[in-house]
Amino acid sequence: MDSQPARTYRRAGLLLLLWLLGMPLLAPAQTLPDSLPHGSFQRPGVRVGEIVQYELTYRHVPGLAVIFPDSAADFAPFEYVSRRYYPTRTRQGRSLDRAVYRLRTFSLDSVQTLTLPVTLLRGRDTLLLATTPARVRLVRTVPPETDVQAPPMLRPNLQLLPVQEQFNYPYWLAGLALVLLIAGGLVLGFRRSLRSRYRRYRLRKNHAYFLAQYARHVERFTLSRSLTNMERAITLWKNYLSTLEDNNISSLTTREIVAHYQNDADVSLALRLADRVVYGNQFSEDDTETDLAFVLLRTFAERQFQKVYAAN
Known part of the structure; x- marks a missing residue:
């Protein structure tokens, strides 16, 4: 039989072992949250x-x-x-x-x-x-299968219904792009020809405008014998030639203009007759000299127009 002290030691050792084993189990339980989400x-x-x-x-x-x-x-x-x-x-x-x-x-x-x-x-x-x-x-939106009646018989209907036409943007855009491409190719291929045609069009238009205005000033001078109308006709002639030939003869004197055109006989005679009337106030008994001056100036302008037009 075991003695009393031996039984006491075994009991104390068992209690110590149980306490050591129970510590990990008790420790978490003391820190558990007091409520749940x-x-x-x-x-x-x-x-x-x-x-x-x-x-x-x-x-x-x-x-x-x-x-x-x-x-x-x-x-x-x-x-x-x-x-x-x-x-x-x-x-x-x-x-x-x-x-x-x-x-x-x-x-x-x-x-x-x-x-x-x-x-x-x-x-x-x-x-x-x-x-x-x-x-x-x-929540179901369709009734249960037990409550669904047999589906109705479907009858085919092959009749065509009218459909509203819609604007076909892709094809129109593709067509527009093709037209622009062709137009761009034509412009690039015939650029010089188009420029030449446009310049000739502008030359014809400006020349027609000059002849109409020039004839109006000459007619007013013939009716009124006013030096102002004659000066306007001469100024219009100078400005037109300046624009036509891209120069600045409108600011030149009569002698400088004659020299610029290499002493052209028509220009020299017309400007001398015009200077005699404008600056010398010398009117002839008949209008032969003034009419000749106007005709020579117009003829010279038309001749210069033809040269420039042929060069373009």
């Missing part, structure tokens, strides 16, 4: 593909590091759409964390359940706290 749908029913809001709340003692699920969490059988977090509120020694998730479902189960875990940080360790299951009922 709560999740609920804000509506009792939802249709397929319709957005439904799921509210997740957790009341706890202040100071806990709580992490709510994000978009990477498992929301099956629902699909995640968006979420909204609310700041932590602490009142009377209790903190409230709250988030609202916008979800949708395409599952056809009559009752659908969702449970989201909340993560609790404890230094290097984490603790997952499961929420109470939240249920939502699927």
